[in-house]
Amino acid sequence: MIVLLFYIGLFGGAFFIVYTLRRGLHARKDFTSLKTVTFGDESAVRADRAASIISVLVIFVIWAAFTGSKLFPIHVPGPFVGDTQFTYTLENADGSTDEATVFVRVPAFGEEAEKFEVEPGSGFAKDDAFAAPAGRSSTILFDKNDEAKRKDGAKIIAINGMPIGPDIKVDTGDGAVRLTGKGAISFTPKQGLQMNPIWLPAPETVVARFFEIASEGYQNFSLWEHLGWSLLRVVAGFVAGALVGIPLGYAMGLSGWFRGWFDPIVEFMRPVPPLALIPLVIIWFGIWETGKIVLLFLAALWIMTIAARAGVSGVNISKIHAAYSLGASKWQIMRYVIMPNSLPEIFTGARVAMGVCWGTVVAAELVAAQKGAGMMIIAASKFQLTDIVIMGIVMIGIIGYGIDILMRKAESWLVPWKGQS
Amino acid sequence: MPELDIVDLSMRFDLPNGSSVQALQDVSLNLKEGELMSVLGPSGCGKTTLLNIVAGFLAPTSGKIELNGHLVKGPDAERGMVFQKGALFEWMNVRENVDFGPRMKGMPKAERDQISGHLLDVVGLQDFKDKAVYELSGGMQQRVALARCLANEPDVILMDEPLGALDALTREKMQGLVLKLWKETGKTIILITHSVEEALLLGERLIVMAPRPGRIHREYNLPFAERGVNADLRDVKKSEGFAEMRDEILSMIWEMEEEIMGRTEQAG
Numbered sequence: 256m257i258v259l260l261f262y263i264g265l266f267g268g269a270f271f272i273v274y275t276l277r278r279g280l281h282a283r284k285d286f287t288s289l290k291t292v293t294f295g296d297e298s299a300v301r302a303d304r305a306a307s308i309i310s311v312l313v314i315f316v317i318w319a320a321f322t323g324s325k326l327f328p329i330h331v332p333g334p335f336v337g338d339t340q341f342t343y344t345l346e347n348a349d350g351s352t353d354e355a356t357v358f359v360r361v362p363a364f365g366e367e368a369e370k371f372e373v374e375p376g377s378g379f380a381k382d383d384a385f386a387a388p389a390g391r392s393s394t395i396l397f398d399k400n401d402e403a404k405r406k407d408g409a410k411i412i413a414i415n416g417m418p419i420g421p422d423i424k425v426d427t428g429d430g431a432v433r434l435t436g437k438g439a440i441s442f443t444p445k446q447g448l449q450m451n452p453i454w455l456p457a458p459e460t461v462v463a464r465f466f467e468i469a470s471e472g473y474q475n476f477s478l479w480e481h482l483g484w485s486l487l488r489v490v491a492g493f494v495a496g497a498l499v500g501i502p503l504g505y506a507m508g509l510s511g512w513f514r515g516w517f518d519p520i521v522e523f524m525r526p527v528p529p530l531a532l533i534p535l536v537i538i539w540f541g542i543w544e545t546g547k548i549v550l551l552f553l554a555a556l557w558i559m560t561i562a563a564r565a566g567v568s569g570v571n572i573s574k575i576h577a578a579y580s581l582g583a584s585k586w587q588i589m590r591y592v593i594m595p596n597s598l599p600e601i602f603t604g605a606r607v608a609m610g611v612c613w614g615t616v617v618a619a620e621l622v623a624a625q626k627g628a629g630m631m632i633i634a635a636s637k638f639q640l641t642d643i644v645i646m647g648i649v650m651i652g653i654i655g656y657g658i659d660i661l662m663r664k665a666e667s668w669l670v671p672w673k674g675q676s
Numbered sequence: 677m678p679e680l681d682i683v684d685l686s687m688r689f690d691l692p693n694g695s696s697v698q699a700l701q702d703v704s705l706n707l708k709e710g711e712l713m714s715v716l717g718p719s720g721c722g723k724t725t726l727l728n729i730v731a732g733f734l735a736p737t738s739g740k741i742e743l744n745g746h747l748v749k750g751p752d753a754e755r756g757m758v759f760q761k762g763a764l765f766e767w768m769n770v771r772e773n774v775d776f777g778p779r780m781k782g783m784p785k786a787e788r789d790q791i792s793g794h795l796l797d798v799v800g801l802q803d804f805k806d807k808a809v810y811e812l813s814g815g816m817q818q819r820v821a822l823a824r825c826l827a828n829e830p831d832v833i834l835m836d837e838p839l840g841a842l843d844a845l846t847r848e849k850m851q852g853l854v855l856k857l858w859k860e861t862g863k864t865i866i867l868i869t870h871s872v873e874e875a876l877l878l879g880e881r882l883i884v885m886a887p888r889p890g891r892i893h894r895e896y897n898l899p900f901a902e903r904g905v906n907a908d909l910r911d912v913k914k915s916e917g918f919a920e921m922r923d924e925i926l927s928m929i930w931e932m933e934e935e936i937m938g939r940t941e942q943a944g
Contacts, residue, residue, distance in 0.1 A: 573763035576733055581777035581828050582753030591776070595767035672766035675810035 257331075257448060261317055269309045315458060322457035323449050331448035334389045336363050339429035341415050343397060343440065345380040348408030355380035357395060359430070361387050361444045379403045385442070387430075392443035394435055405438050414440075456642040461649075464642040473643065474634055476626045482650060485620065485628040488544070489612045489658075492551020496608060500556045501601060504563025505593070514564075521560055529554035529615040533622055542623035547616065554615045555608040562604020566597025599673040602666045609662055613655045628654075680707040680730070680832055680864060685739035687725055687890075698889035699725045700736070705883070705892070707832075710862045712901055714869055714879030716925065718932050722890025723868045727834050730866065731757050743831060753777060756830030758821050758838040764809045771796070771805040773820050777828030795823040798860070799853065815846035819853070826861060835867040839874065851877055852909055859905045872925050876900050876918060877909055884925060886932055894928065896921075 293299040319327035340358045347353070358373050375381035379402035387393045403409035412418060414425040414432045425432045430444040452460065468478045476484075506513040507521075532553055540546035570593055578592045620629025628651050635643035666673065687700040699722040707713060715723045728734045730741055732751040741748040743755065756777075764773055772779075774795055775788040783791075796802045799819040801812075809817060818838055825833055838854075839847045851874060858865055869875050875882055880901045886893035898921070904912045912918065 571762045573759040573761075574765065576731070576751070577757060577759060577763040577824075578776070578780075579733075579751035580731055580753065580755055580757040580830075580834075581780060581824070583776075583780045587780050591780075592765065595765070598767070670767075672808065672810055675766060675808075 258317060258321060261320075262313065265313045265317070269306070269313065273303075273305050273309070318455070318458055321448065321450050322452070322455055322460075324457040324459055326457075326459055332445075333447040333449040334361075335429045335445040335447070336361050336389060339427065339444075341427040341432060343380070343411050344413040344416070345398075345401065345403060345409050346412045347379060347403045351379075352412070353378035353380040353403075355382050355397070355401070357383045357385055357397060357440070357442075359385050359387050359395075359442060359444070361389050361430075363389060375400055387442055387444055389444055391446075392433075392441050395440040395442055397440050410438050411440065453639050453641055456645065461642045461645050464640075465646045468643065468646070473631055474626075478631075478650075481626050481631045482628050482654060484626045485613075485616050486654065488547050488551060488616050488627070489609070492548045492616070493555045493605075493608055493612050495548065495552040496555025496612075497559045497605065499552075500559030501563040503556075504560040504565075505567055505597075507560065507564045508567025508597075509593075517560075521557055524553075525557045525561065529611065530618050533619060537623070547619050547624070550619055551612045551615055554611050558604050558608040558611065559601070562600050562607075563597060565604075566600030567593055569600060570596045598670045599666075602662070602670055602673070606659060606662045606666070609658050610655065613651075613658060617651055679709060679744065680705075681742040682706070682726075682730070683740050683742070685726070685729060685736050685741065687722065687729065687734070688737045700729075701889035701891050703739070703890070703892055707864050707866070709831075709864055711880055712858050712865045712867070712878065713881040713883060714867045714875040715883045715885060716869060716872060716875040716929070717883075717885030717890075717893070718887055718929055718936065719870075720890075720936075721885040721887040721932075723885055724836060725890065726885075727757075727836050727866065727868055730832070731755055731834050753781075753828050754831045756825035756828055756833045758818075758825050758833065758835045760837045761814070761817070761841045764817055764820055764824075766808070766810050769806050769808055770801060770812070770820055773809055774805075774823045774827050776824060791827050792823070795827055798826075798857070799823045813846075814842050815850060818842065818850060822853070822857060826857065826863075830863070832864045832866065835865065837868055837870060840870060847874075848909060852904070854878055855901060855904050855909075858901075872922055872929070873913065876921055876925070877904055877912060882925075884928060887936060893932075 287293065287299050287301075290296065290299055316327065316329075318324070320330050323330050323333050338358065338360050340356050342354050342356045344352055344354050355376060355378065358371075360369070360371060362369070370386055371384050373382050373384040380397075381400040381402070383395065383397050383400065385393075385395050387395075397411070398404050398409065401409065411434060415427055417425050419425050419432065419434060421434055421436075430442055433441045433443075435441050456464075465478075472478060473481065503513075503517065507517055508514070529550060532550060536546050536550045536553075540549050574592055574596065575588060578588045583591065616627070617629035620627035621633045624630035628647055632644045632647035632651075635641075635647065682703060682705040685700055685703040686698070688696050688698050690696045703722075703726060705713075715726065717723050725734065729736050730748070732748050732755065735749075748755070765776065768776070771789075771792050775783075775792040778788045778791055792805070793802070796805050799822055801816060801819055801823070804812060804816065809820060812820065821838065835854075839850050842850060854865075854867070855878065857863075867875075867878050869878070876898060877900055879896075879898055882896040882898055883892055884894045884896075885891065900912050900915070900918060900921075903915060
């Protein structure tokens, strides 16, 4: 919630700062600046590059600020770390009171709380030493070394001189003290606003983990093997899907029998999310490579079929007529008119199919795999290695984005006439 | 001696709702080699249907078409077609579009290059031969379409409003080009158009068709195409008889349109 408020604040702040700076520096001099109507004119709206850059920076700033990153100087208040102490006043069954001090040592997140000793001091209440984990409450059995025990009727009546009861909380400055139901002390060091690294590790931790895994591997396979296997499965499934789907789509576009036969199957299978097929595919083909490739094949198949069918149906009848009256045979029309004409649609389908396949492979690896990007993050999550999980997600995102960029490049190279006619 | 014989052609379309449309009724025509005929008529008079039947894309309900004594049964390279737009192959460059027909016949590359080189010269696109067709203007694209059709050496060229999508200036230039190609190649040409002026300029013979049922209403033999071969088309339009002819045909088509409107109003 606080993170969201920060984000909105930074969004608005950056907007005002950039716009004030710009107004002072230079006015726009392109054609759009001469337009009097820009609200609602879609062509007048361009993605502001400054906003894009700041947007990415803000994500890292918030990430760094809320995780206490060493790379970034400004942090939100962190949890209390170090030594602190408070006194408690113990009242014995006979009404006499004595004070003792509890020394608390709170280590940083992720470090082990080490036990230490203090001199017990005098009186029937003895001083205690306690090592508390950061950011969460722990129970201090103060009377282990006291001469008056709780079972003998001794009870705490004040902390640092301030009265305390079952419903009264006392703030010691570095943490909060409550009494448990049985009268023991419950101490919570100040939590601050920073994230526990188990929830969200600092950026440098993730980067360090990336280099560690890139050089040492994770769970018997190197990082590149994990990612490479995921990619390999996607490519295998996609190629198989395209090899079957494109001819099937052509046949559906060219023959009434094929269209009639496969229409119900395609239209039924198309809206079924590939993830819903995972259980069945595992039952039929097992959890190993065959199962995954069959799943990806099914994910790509319907998309490619529909794309190829649309490509054939979309051919302008004038082109077909022209080719016939230029003396082309049916096969030549297929080869020189229908196939090239359907390429733009097939490429659009291929882009969608690659995206779906990439998403499906990660999900399939979450379910069962020995290697792969999805397996890496699910295995890491079981050991609460959040840095690996985040690193894996980032790598999955980068690869998915990379695939789409490559497909777009291939598209503009292979079908430059797309959208022209 | 290529000769196109259209004999008692009728075409009836049966609509899904049970009614039917008589697109053509008893249309008979005879074209000699090298004749340039334009076909004019209000929309719905069946002129495109007629052209599609001659091209072989449609089979007539009754009647027949003979070219050089043999029956027309389907599309063939002997009858080339130029479309209004959208019939060029965007995945081929200008030259590949032009030599598509010869290439499909398996003609060797050297010969094909000679043909396409010559035709690109004729239509004035030599400098654009390696360009993609979608980079060309509409007028240039229609020049490519004309060259592509001619490269195949058809006996008859069928033009379905080939200049209909062009702006007025380009259109005038292209009309000159069509006349020039007609004279140079001596091809038999049937040209369908919406424009009365174009029909007069580009028709040794002019057929005016009437709708519902589609039929030949009037036929003219005109001197303007012959005049236009060696003269500026704007001068032809000012020449003797052109304005009167245009007015006569315009009022004829107006009357047909009004009749159609009247009939629909009565029916309504």
